[in-house]
Amino acid sequence: MRRLLLPVVAFLFLAGATSTDTNLTERQRALHVLNRLAFGPRPGDVDRVLNDGVDRWIDQQLHPEAIPDRAVDARLREYGTLRMSNAEIVQTFYAPIVEMRREAKNKADNASVSPQLRKEAQRVMQELVGQRIVRAADSDRQLNEVMVDFWMNHFNVFAGKGIDRFLLTSYERDTIRPLVWGRFEDLLMATAKSPAMLFYLDNARSVAAPENRPRMQPRRWPAMMRPQQQSQNRGGLNENYAREIMELHTLGVDGGYTQKDVTELARVLTGWTIDQRTGAFIFRPQLHDACAKTVLGVHFPAGGGIEEGERMIHILARHPATGHHIAYQLCQRLVSDDPPKALVDRVTKTFLYTDGDLRQTVKAVIDSPEFWDPQTYRAKVKSPFEYVISALRAVNAGIDDPMPVARAMQQIGEPLYGAQPPTGYSDKADAWVNTGALLNRLNFALALAANKLPGLHSDVASLVPSDRSVDALAVALTGGNLTDETRKTIKARGQDDAPTIAGLILGSPEFQRQ
Amino acid sequence: MINRRMFLKSSGLALVAGGLLPNVFVKMANAATTKGRKVLIAIFQRGAVDGLNVIVPYGEGQYYAARPTIAIPRPGSAEGAALDLDGFFGAHPSLASIFPYFKDRSAAFVHAVGSPDATRSHFDAQDFMESGTPGVKATEDGFLSRALAATKSEKGSPLRAVALSPALPRILSGTAGAVSMTNIAQFGIRGGPASGQIAQSFESMYGETVAGALGGTAKKSTDPQKLQPENGAAYPNGPLGNALRQIAQLIKSDVGLEVAFADVGGWDTHAGEGGPQGQLANNLRQFSDAIAAFARDLGSRMSDVVLVTMSEFGRTVHENGNRGTDHGHANVMLVLGGGVRGGKVYGRWPGLASSQLYENRDLAITSDFRDVFGELLTKQLGVGSLKAVFPTYDNSPSKWRGILA
Incomplete structure (x- = not known):
């Protein structure tokens, strides 16, 4: 074939x-x-x-913030869910579905969620999809939309995975869009702490093995937190995100990390989860692996907390392999399916010299002779x-x-x-x-x-x-x-x-x- | 329910029914044919079907102890009892329409089969099963695509591999050029009365590369849309019935189909699963009736067709507090068609005692799904080497179960 x-x-x-x-x-x-x-x-x-x-x-x-985009702004005003927080969306559209499921369960019949509720809930994805199409087609900030498309794809979150269809609105609006012209490290950190990604790649449910948890005085948890607490007590490590942040988001599949690094990074990132009450990121020290760890040669003594993960993200964001990986993907998107090595190397240098300045990095691609080569044209x-x-x-x-x-x-x-x-x-x-x-x-x-x-x-x-x-x-x-x-x-x-x-x-x- | 005699009679082939060949489709082989082209149909039950209630190990006391409200009764013991397969396993009563094929030795099941990866995430497990590389996420293409790439196609039909789904599924993504569609009637240029001319213009612009693909390859010999189900086959209304009805049309119209794929959801029965009746029973009836209608519709052409089902993982042995089941491990597969050494439940049964369970809760895996597919791809599609198809797996023929003759 x-x-x-x-x-x-x-x-x-x-x-x-x-x-x-x-x-x-x-x-x-x-x-x-x-x-x-x-x-x-x-x-x-x-x-x-x-x-x-x-x-x-x-x-x-390259400076979309200076381009007025009033027509599109006006057009998108009709999409109310675009202005709602995760908590508001979940409360408005998901909570009634959960409630109806619970009722159906209690009645032990097969009543499923009513078509009315389902339809209402679909509004969230419809408006999100709608704004993407309207912006790409009609926005005067065209390169901005190209980069949003690129980074949403780089930090992909699948709407079909569970509750993520309700978290993507905030993910695109609050996590990706404000940072596509900033520093890569900030974008990486924002995605690492985004509920959409935490859920999509399972880090929200990745918790330290019980024997590795910090010894704390038993305390009384607020009532709302208890169910989650109980369910997480049974859990353990989930390597999903730790692997993908290195393989896909930063170093690349040949970026020089080992399975051991994946497991150790997963331990570093335990406790990074979603607050069930607010729908926001929260670090739960009681679920964090309190023992010593070593990731990519970086040693963390026992007793650390959220700063371990933040330090690793800082290191990953500036790693030469990351520079190469991001440069390669940008060149593939903007220049050619198999970008020339010389081009990728040059863009990698810009990425590393500018501390992952994404505007400078994109500019390096556009300014390259390869971008303007007749072989590249169409x-x-x-x-x-x-x-x-x-x-x-x-x-x-x-x-x-x-x-x-x-x-x-x-x-x-x-x-x-x-x-x-x-x-x-x-x-x-x-x-x-x-x-x-x-x-x-x-x-x-x-x-x-x-x-x-x-x-x-x-x-x-x-x-x-x-x-x-x-x-x-x-x-x-x-x-x-x-x-x-x-x-x-x-x-x-x-x-x-x-x-x-x-x-x-x-x-x-x-x-x-x- | 149709019995064997009725089935043969309705296929107009009662005369050849007395032979010694084990497979009903082979018996009918000299009627309508697929012209020798072998076809593999894969159906993905997305959401993890509860295999323990599909093919019930009624010979295990543990099964009934673990499922006080949702178990399927032993054959003959009550209304809605399991249909006895071999004295140990029984089929859910909703499989009544497939049951005659099992009795005719045209259908087999494989139990305690699955993907060895420990994940209980639908998303990951489906991904691993479709990529054919459990545990490896960087695999870009699907194993059916790689299997097609590993075989030679004499005249690369644009409809060599078809997925009846809106987007190309993971299992067929890759270089094999598989096509996805939801409605084969729409597979052609839609430009009003001038469609034919417009298609010609596009073919001229794109050259030989798409020759025949745009003007309605699907209409090559017969318009598949016009092929009504034969032999009295009645497809249930529903996604799988619609998909299989169209796959049958493609096979009959001789467009060069070799692999077809369809998926069907609704198996994630965490609550109110039901037993002989209820949620799972209703879904299974649709599922079984669609497959039975497909086999009946194709009639003797089934001797060149093998249909196989899969699902990302099984469900917990014990029912949960909501009369449902949670995500488990091993599951069951159905294999039906020509050359199938049917009438048998394949696979080593690991048992349901606590010590025999995977992670103390789930049916253990004794057959890798790649053992089943390795055999089917080799024998049905003629894949020479499975190395590229399952790169991370030692697919030795010694692991095959001998499901196909």
């Missing part, structure tokens, strides 16, 4: 490498940044960036998210209801917040390109261009009022040129209406690439 898949991938890549070895033209540069540092151009965007200057546009995008296949959003932008779609868009992403293979494994979604094309997914992309393109997707409104004919030729539509929709082959194919069809031509352009191999 490799035989079938690889040619599809190869074709998409080969067709992209049509540029010569000369430098990109200014127009190509504008299109390139709109494809890589934004979710594709809207009609007229290429000209706007050209007018402002490509470098100036990049500089603005050489990367769009992820499902990138494809769908870029198509919405291409036709200037108005989003009345983002849910059908979310369903399209699911059909194309990557539902938002739906990556089950802690790795998140792959950033390489071979994970996306299969004929089934491609077919779903093409059908999405056709329906979108024909204004037949529920929840969206667009009018491709209005984008080219005077000249409805294939070439005019190609410029309006993609900001650039089609290959001769695609142009010939579409023209050979004879008389088509604008939506059909637009659907073919949005489904073309060129539009699959960025």
Whole structure:
């Protein structure tokens, strides 16, 4: 089956490498940044960036805090759950479900949770998914949304795991978004203390073996804490998070840690859990492993507390292997599926010299010759998210209801917040390109261009009022040129209406690439 | 409930029913066929089905002691009793529609089987089972995808591997180019009356690489949508019934299907699990009826098809305070189809006495799920070496149970 898949991938890549070895033209540069540092151009965007200057546009995008985004802010005001805390969301949407389950249990019948409650609870995920789509499509802080997508995926939390669907709102808003332009260490620490991650990777339930717990005077716990206390008394170590923070979040799978380091780090992180009353992070010293530990050669004498984990996160965040791992992933996202070693090494140095300054690190990628190499231009296949959003932008779609868009992403293979494994979604094309997914992309393109997707409104004919030729539509929709082959194919069809031509352009191999 | 005679008669094959071959599907092999193409269907019961109430060890007194309110009665002892399989195990009465296949030796069960990893997290355990590398999280692809990559396909059909699910499941993700869909009627270009032309245009743009894939490969020989269930098969309404009905259509329309996957949830019975009736019983009836309808629908084509079920882990031996069961360890698998040496419950039974339990609470694992799949992938799909399929596991044929002839 490799035989079938690889040619599809190869074709998409080969067709992209049509540029010569000369430098990109200014127009190509504008299109390139709109494809890589934004979710594709809207009609007229290429000209706007050209007018402002490509470098100036990049500089603005690197400082999103200075870009007003009033339209999106106003639009998102209708999503009430986006402003609720974890505790409020859990109280409002989850507690009634728990209560109903308890009642059903007592009655010993099979009454499940009422459809009404279920529907109410779905609002939380719908609004979270909705804001992601609206922001990616319509926000003027485009690079910011690209980086939010990158870091949400790097620190993936799966909405399908238990209560996490109620914790992701705060996770994205409070943990990820404020820190994507800050220091990596702060981002890492914030995720380590986020209820969403603590639950997702089980650290919330990882407790010291009873014989390793500190000897404390028995005391009376507040009534609310007792049940949790009892259930945790039976528990023990869970290595899940300790492994993933090293393997996926920092050092990388070949980052030089051992199974022993995983176990020891898990012990260091015992007691890092969720306060059941407030839904917030809490360190519980009585569940922390009080014995001595050694992680990556760092020794912790007996009797430590939360500062042990904080120190390890500090060390992990600045580790050279972490620098390399983060640099590699950023280059893979922004430059190419298999980024050149020289580029990764350079970006690694920036990461390490700047103490993990994420703005400087991203800037190092953008400033690199590799980023601007003609070989890089339109050489990367769009992820499902990138494809769908870029198509919405291409036709200037108005989003009345983002849910059908979310369903399209699911059909194309990557539902938002739906990556089950802690790795998140792959950033390489071979994970996306299969004929089934491609077919779903093409059908999405056709329906979108024909204004037949529920929840969206667009009018491709209005984008080219005077000249409805294939070439005019190609410029309006993609900001650039089609290959001769695609142009010939579409023209050979004879008389088509604008939506059909637009659907073919949005489904073309060129539009699959960025 | 259909009996064996009715089953054969309804398949229009009563004439060949008297042979000595052990498997009912083989007996029917000279009727409608899959043209020799072997197909493997995998069904994942997500949420951890309570295998001890699916295939009941009624010969163990411990079973009844551990489950005062949810146990399935011994065969013949009461209403809703287990259907006797071999004098020790009995099937939940909701499996009545699968039971004739077991009696016909077309279906087998494997008990005390599972993934050796100790996790009791649904999320991790499913992940480990689908990646085929328990305990290793960095594995990017699924083992069925690796199995497909390890076999040669003469004419890489775009529908070689199909998951009836909205997103490509972990088990099929990877380089095998598996396709996921929820509705095969929608697997094609949807561009109104001009769909055919539009598909041609796209195929021209994408070249040979997707030839045939866009214009409706699924419609190649017959429109699978139009293939009605045969032999009087009646699929239950529900996700698994819908999935299996469509998988049968794909098999019948000869699109080159080799592996199909479907999943079905609702097995996480922490409370109010029920016994012969109730929550689990209802789910199991749907499950069994969907599989039985599938086998009946395919009729003699089943001689080239093997269907296998899995679930991430089993459930506690003892029922909990809510008349349910919590997350456990070993579980049971069903294998049904052509070449299956059925009529038998495979696997070494570890026992339910306290000292015999895993971590003092769960059914112990005596067969690794990769032993079962190793055998099926080798014999059914022709995978030559299992090294790349299960890289962290020594999959020696000596561990196979001999489930397939």
